[in-house]
Amino acid sequence: MKAKKFEKEKEIFLEHIQKAGLRRTAQRDLILEIFLKTEDHLTSEDLYWLVQKEDPSVGHTTVYRTLKLLTEAGLAREVRFGDNKTYYEHHYDHQHHDHLICTQCGKVVEFFSEEIENLQDEIAENFGFRLSHHSLRMWGLCSECQRLQADPNLVPSGAQPKVRVKSVVGT
Amino acid sequence: MKAKKFEKEKEIFLEHIQKAGLRRTAQRDLILEIFLKTEDHLTSEDLYWLVQKEDPSVGHTTVYRTLKLLTEAGLAREVRFGDNKTYYEHHYDHQHHDHLICTQCGKVVEFFSEEIENLQDEIAENFGFRLSHHSLRMWGLCSECQRLQADPNLVPSGAQPKVRVKSVVGT
DNA sequence: TTGATTGCAAAGCATTTGCATGCTA
DNA sequence: TAGCATGCAAATGCTTTGCAATCAA
Numbered sequence: 001m002k003a004k005k006f007e008k009e010k011e012i013f014l015e016h017i018q019k020a021g022l023r024r025t026a027q028r029d030l031i032l033e034i035f036l037k038t039e040d041h042l043t044s045e046d047l048y049w050l051v052q053k054e055d056p057s058v059g060h061t062t063v064y065r066t067l068k069l070l071t072e073a074g075l076a077r078e079v080r081f082g083d084n085k086t087y088y089e090h091h092y093d094h095q096h097h098d099h100l101i102c103t104q105c106g107k108v109v110e111f112f113s114e115e116i117e118n119l120q121d122e123i124a125e126n127f128g129f130r131l132s133h134h135s136l137r138m139w140g141l142c143s144e145c146q147r148l149q150a151d152p153n154l155v156p157s158g159a160q161p162k163v164r165v166k167s168v169v170g171t
Numbered sequence: 172m173k174a175k176k177f178e179k180e181k182e183i184f185l186e187h188i189q190k191a192g193l194r195r196t197a198q199r200d201l202i203l204e205i206f207l208k209t210e211d212h213l214t215s216e217d218l219y220w221l222v223q224k225e226d227p228s229v230g231h232t233t234v235y236r237t238l239k240l241l242t243e244a245g246l247a248r249e250v251r252f253g254d255n256k257t258y259y260e261h262h263y264d265h266q267h268h269d270h271l272i273c274t275q276c277g278k279v280v281e282f283f284s285e286e287i288e289n290l291q292d293e294i295a296e297n298f299g300f301r302l303s304h305h306s307l308r309m310w311g312l313c314s315e316c317q318r319l320q321a322d323p324n325l326v327p328s329g330a331q332p333k334v335r336v337k338s339v340v341g342t
Numbered sequence: 343t344t345g346a347t348t349g350c351a352a353a354g355c356a357t358t359t360g361c362a363t364g365c366t367a
Numbered sequence: 368t369a370g371c372a373t374g375c376a377a378a379t380g381c382t383t384t385g386c387a388a389t390c391a392a
Contacts, residue, residue, distance in 0.1 A: 021371085023365085023366050023370095023371055023372065024367090025371095025372060027373075028372090045356085057373095059373065059374040060375095061359090061375080062373060062374070064357075065372085084381095100294070100298055100300055102300070111294055116287055119284055123282055123284060127271055127280050128313065129273070129309070129312065129313055130312045130317055132274060133309075135307070136305070136307045136308075138291055138295055138304075139302070139305065140300040140302035140304075141300065141301045142299065143299030146301055193347085194390085194392070195392095196347065196390080196391070198348075199347090228349085230350070232348075232349060232350080232383085235382075236347090236383095255381075344391100345390100346390085348389070350386095351385090352385080353383080354381100354384085355381095357381105360375105360377080361375095361377105363374095364372080364373070365372075366372085367371095
């Protein structure tokens with residue numbers, strides 16, 4: 001069971017490596033492994049520290065370059081939430097989705113709307129565009145942060161903000 | 172006629188300046204004036220060069236800071252198109268809209284969809300979010316670039332690409 | 343006169359690249 | 368063995384800040 005985990009993803013990665021005339025290395029294997037087992041939005045930096053715990057000899061640059069590689073291979077997707085950092089999320093076998101971001105605590109909610117997708121296609125067609133991809137992000141206060149705001153005596157329920165939105169751009 | 176141009180915007184700016192205990196300066200007036208008369212998506216750098224032509228003594232920093240000020244005053248809005256630069260567009264008296272960006276020539280089309288807006292509100296509500304703003308961007312090939320791609324012998328119709336999309340992030 | 347504003351230079355920050363060394367295929 | 372991969376350090380590119388001089392109120 002454990003051994004078969006992420007079998008398909010690893011296969012895709014190797015295939016991509018080979019097709020591109022690249023080489024399989026221990027670092028790439030490790031980075032991919034850790035990326036896959038972490039179901040979260042990670043920056044190159046975040047992933048770097050996770051990798052460090054397993055193998056301190058791996059450098060920043062390699063993690064950075066491997067994430068680019070994973071993106072090319074279709075296993076990862078780059079996302080931005082407005083804090084000027086690039087996050088990576090799983091892409092293979094994950095349905096397309098958009099993001100709802102709490103500007104207070106940084107919580108990220110993924111959602112999908114068939115209707116919005118359809119409307120987008122329609123609009124693009126009206127303007128004669130052949131769409132390749134899109135990005136829809138919505139910022140606001142999540143329900144918990146609304147409650148905290150209403151009652152300042154309450155204490156946040158733990159969890160450090162993941163995304164610290166300094167000044168939100170992209171609106 | 173000419174004298175009355177952007178009267179309202181300038182009023183808003185002065186009001187904002189005063190309320191915040193700031194000061195009116197020749198530089199700020201000039202930068203605002205040039206920003207307002209340029210109906211386009213500008214970076215701080217772009218605007219800096221336009222301002223230079225009128226008054227070479229104005230520095231980069233002042234343009235940068237004034238754009239922030241205009242944004243606070245509600246006269247400008249920051250936007251990003253995926254080339255990691257911050258663009259500014261007019262905000263006052265401009266209906267909210269989203270963007271369609273050509274990944275080839277950088278053309279930017281603004282559009283608005285009541286239906287999408289409504290669906291967004293609905294989704295946010297479902298997740299208990301109190302929305303403050305959102306960003307919807309769609310990338311693809313505009314009709315002209317599709318034609319050029321189909322027939323490589325054609326020559327582009329002029330106009331330098333404004334946005335050079337190196338690697339698109341935010342999808 | 344007071345304190346905001348300006349513009350230069352320099353710092354920040356995330357991201358990229360150059361290059362000598364190490365390692366797959 | 369050839370040449371891709373690695374990791375360090377340094378470069379990049381845009382954004383932001385420190386500071387002394389300047390200027391609006």
